[in-house]
Amino acid sequence: MWRTNPVRWARKNVGVHVILAPAPDGRVVLRPLDARGRRTGPDTTVARPELAREAQRIEAADRPRWVWRRAADWYPGFLAAGVRLERCHDLTLCGTALEGSAFAATTGYTSAFAARTEVADPAGTLPQLPPAEGQGFLFEDAPDHGPGADDLERELTAQLAAIAGSSQPGRLRLLCAADSAGALVAAEMQAAGIPWDAATHEALLAEQLGPRPRGLERPARLEEKANELRDLLGAPKLNPDSPQELMRALHRAGIEAHTTRAWELREFTHPAIQPLLEYKKLARLLAANGWAWLDAWVRDGRFRPEYVVAGVVTGRWASRGGGALQIPKQVRAAARALPGHKLVVADASQLEPRVLAALARDDAMAAAAEDSDLYARIAAAGFGGDRAKAKVALLGAIYGATTGESGRLLPQLAKLYPRAVGYVEQAARDGERGLTVTTHLGRSSPPPSERWHHLQRSTTAEEQRRADAVARDRGRFTRNFVVQGTAAEWAECWMAELRLRLRRLAARGFRGELVYFLHDEVMVHAEESVAEACADAIRDAAAAARRLLFGQAPVEFPVSIAVVDSYDQAK
DNA sequence: GTCCTGAGCGCG
DNA sequence: AAAGCGCGCTCAGGAC
Numbered sequence: 001m002w003r004t005n006p007v008r009w010a011r012k013n014v015g016v017h018v019i020l021a022p023a024p025d026g027r028v029v030l031r032p033l034d035a036r037g038r039r040t041g042p043d044t045t046v047a048r049p050e051l052a053r054e055a056q057r058i059e060a061a062d063r064p065r066w067v068w069r070r071a072a073d074w075y076p077g078f079l080a081a082g083v084r085l086e087r088c089h090d091l092t093l094c095g096t097a098l099e100g101s102a103f104a105a106t107t108g109y110t111s112a113f114a115a116r117t118e119v120a121d122p123a124g125t126l127p128q129l130p131p132a133e134g135q136g137f138l139f140e141d142a143p144d145h146g147p148g149a150d151d152l153e154r155e156l157t158a159q160l161a162a163i164a165g166s167s168q169p170g171r172l173r174l175l176c177a178a179d180s181a182g183a184l185v186a187a188e189m190q191a192a193g194i195p196w197d198a199a200t201h202e203a204l205l206a207e208q209l210g211p212r213p214r215g216l217e218r219p220a221r222l223e224e225k226a227n228e229l230r231d232l233l234g235a236p237k238l239n240p241d242s243p244q245e246l247m248r249a250l251h252r253a254g255i256e257a258h259t260t261r262a263w264e265l266r267e268f269t270h271p272a273i274q275p276l277l278e279y280k281k282l283a284r285l286l287a288a289n290g291w292a293w294l295d296a297w298v299r300d301g302r303f304r305p306e307y308v309v310a311g312v313v314t315g316r317w318a319s320r321g322g323g324a325l326q327i328p329k330q331v332r333a334a335a336r337a338l339p340g341h342k343l344v345v346a347d348a349s350q351l352e353p354r355v356l357a358a359l360a361r362d363d364a365m366a367a368a369a370e371d372s373d374l375y376a377r378i379a380a381a382g383f384g385g386d387r388a389k390a391k392v393a394l395l396g397a398i399y400g401a402t403t404g405e406s407g408r409l410l411p412q413l414a415k416l417y418p419r420a421v422g423y424v425e426q427a428a429r430d431g432e433r434g435l436t437v438t439t440h441l442g443r444s445s446p447p448p449s450e451r452w453h454h455l456q457r458s459t460t461a462e463e464q465r466r467a468d469a470v471a472r473d474r475g476r477f478t479r480n481f482v483v484q485g486t487a488a489e490w491a492e493c494w495m496a497e498l499r500l501r502l503r504r505l506a507a508r509g510f511r512g513e514l515v516y517f518l519h520d521e522v523m524v525h526a527e528e529s530v531a532e533a534c535a536d537a538i539r540d541a542a543a544a545a546r547r548l549l550f551g552q553a554p555v556e557f558p559v560s561i562a563v564v565d566s567y568d569q570a571k
Numbered sequence: 572g573t574c575c576t577g578a579g580c581g582c583g
Numbered sequence: 584a585a586a587g588c589g590c591g592c593t594c595a596g597g598a599c
Contacts, residue, residue: 036592140598194572195585228593239595241594241595242594242595242596243578243594243595243596244595244596245595258584259578259579260578260579261578261580261582261585262579262581263584263585264584264585267584267596277583279577280579281580281582281593284580284581284593287592287593288580288581288593289581289593311590312589312590314588314589314590316583316590317590318590319590319591320590320591321591322591322592323581323582323591323592323593324580324591325582325583325590325591326580326582326583326590326591326592327582328580328581328582329580329582330581347583351583352583369576389583395587396587397589398587398588399587399588400588401586402586402587403585403586403587404585404586404587405586406587407586407587423593447574476587476588477588477589479587480587480589481588481589481590483588484583484589485596503591504587517581518583519582519589519590520583523581534598563585
C-alpha cells in the first residue's frame with residue numbers, strides 16, 4: 001500500500017484496468033475499473049483514428065492493465081501507430097486457461113470467449129502473405145462488432161472471481177499474467193521480425209541447390225542427384241519425391257525397406273542410399289525454405305511470423321506462416337544482425353529436467369541442477385560418469401520410454417531420484433485412468449474424449465488390448481504434459497520479465513529488441529554497445545522467472561548466451 | 572478441379 | 584527398427 005500515490009486516485013477516469021471494446025457506432029469504448037473490476041469513472045468513447053493517441057495518454061498517466069477480448073486483434077494496431085503498452089489481460093487466453101484449470105474447477109467458471117469457440121480462419125485462406133510495410137490502416141483487424149464493454153466487464157469480473165475463488169489464486173493470477181504478457185510479446189515480435197538477409201539465404205540456396213530455376217523445374221544440383229539416383233537404382237523415370245515410386249524402385253534394387261524414412265534407409269548398405277539421403281535433404285531445403293519461402297515470408301529484410309500464444313495444448317506457443325519454429329540449421333546464417341548490431345541468442349540449458357526437479361521438489365535432483373551441466377552431475381551420481389546414459393534415462397522418464405536403453409535405465413534413475421521419477425509416474429498413471437493433470441501454474445490437460453471412455457468400457461479381448469494401448473498413450477501424454485507445460489510457463493515468464501527489462505533499457509536510450517522465441521530460446525537484436533546489457537537482462541529475467549514460479553526452491557535455471565552476428569553462430 | 576490425409580522431416 | 588512428448592509445413596495421392 002505504501003507505493004500507492006493518493007494523487008493518482010484523486011484523478012478522474014483512473015483505472016487499474018481499462019476495458020477496450022468496440023462501440024455499436026464503430027468507435028471504441030474505454031472503461032476504467034479498479035483492481036477488483038469495479039468501475040472507477042465514466043466511459044470514454046473515441047474514434048478509431050484517435051485511439052492510439054488516447055491510449056498512449058492513459059498509458060503514460062496510469063500504466064493500466066488493458067483488458068480486451070484478444071490482444072492479437074488490437075495490439076498490432078497500436079504497434080503500427082508506434083504505441084507500446086506495458087500490461088494487458090487477454091480475456092480469450094485467460095478464459096481458456098481458467099476454464100480448463102483444475103484449480104478453478106469448483107468455481108463453476110466457464111469462459112464466454114474460450115478459444116475453441118472461435119472460428120479459426122473461416123475463409124481457409126492460410127497461409128497468408130504478411131502485410132507489406134505501411135499497408136492497411138490502423139486497427140483494420142480489430143473487431144467492430146461483437147461483445148461490447150458490458151460483456152467484457154462481465155467476463156473480466158467472472159475471471160477475477162474464478163481466480164480468487166480457486167484453490168491457487170496466486171498461481172492462476174500469474175498464469176493469466178504470463179499468457180497476457182505473452183500476447184503482447186508475440187505481437188511485438190511479429191511487428192519487429194527477425195532480421196533476415198535474403199542475399200545470404202540466396203547464396204546458401206545457390207551453393208547447395210544450384211542457381212534459381214526459371215520455372216518449376218528442379219534446380220540443377222537437385223536434378224543431378226535425381227539422375228544419379230535413377231542410374232544407381234536402374235529406374236530411369238523415377239520421381240524420388242513420390243514415396244510410392246521410390247519404394248518400388250528400392251525394392252527392385254533389393255533394398256527391402258518398410259518406409260522411405262531417412263533413419264531406416266541409413267541401415268541399408270547400397271550405393272544408392274547415400275545419394276538418396278542427400279537428395280532428400282536438398283529436396284527438403286527447396287520445399288520448406290527455398291526461394292518460394294523467401295518470396296512469401298521475407299519482406300524488407302525481416303521474417304515476420306505470427307506467433308500463436310498457448311497454441312499448443314501444453315501451453316507452448318505455436319506459429320502460423322513460414323514454419324517459424326522449425327527454421328532449419330541449414331539457413332540460420334541468413335538470420336543476421338544489421339550493421340552495428342548483434343544478435344543476443346540465449347537458451348535455457350536443460351530446461352525440462354530442471355523444471356521436473358522443481359515441480360517434484362526433488363532435493364537430490366535439485367542438487368544436480370546446481371551444475372550448469374545437469375546431465376554430467378547425474379552421470380557422476382549414478383551412471384558411472386556416462387553422460388549419454390544419464391541423458392537418455394532422464395529424457396526417457398520425461399517422455400515415457402518403456403523399451404530400449406532408456407527403459408532399462410529407468411530403475412537406476414528412480415533409485416537416485418525417487419521423487420522426480422515418482423512425480424512423472426503419477427502423472428502417467430493419472431492419465432491412464434482418464435484423469436486430467438495440471439501444470440505448476442494451473443494449466444490442465446484436456447479430459448479424455450467420449451470415445452476414449454467408451455473404449456475403456458470395452459469387453460472383448462481385442463478391444464481391451466486396444467483400450468490398454470490407448471490408455472498408455474494418454475499416460476505418456478499426461479506424463480510429458482506436466483513437464484512440458486510447466487517449462488512453457490517458465491519460458492513465458494522469462495520472456496515477460498525480459499520484455500520489462502528491455503523496456504527499461506530502452507527508456508535509457510539502449511535499444512534491444514526481442515525478435516524471436518523458440519520454446520526455451522530467445523533472440524534479441526541490439527546495437528553492439530548494448531549487447532552485454534541485453535545479456536545481463538536475459539540472465540536477470542531467468543532468475544526472476546524462477547522466483548515467480550518456484551519462489552525459494554533451490555533449483556537453478558542457467559541460460560547460455562551467445563552474442564553473434566548471425567544465428568548459425570549460436571551454439 | 573478441390574479437399575483431405577498420411578508420409579516425411581524440420582524444430583524444441 | 585525407432586524406441587518416447589509436442590508441433591507446422593509440403594508433397595503425393597486418393598476421395599470427391
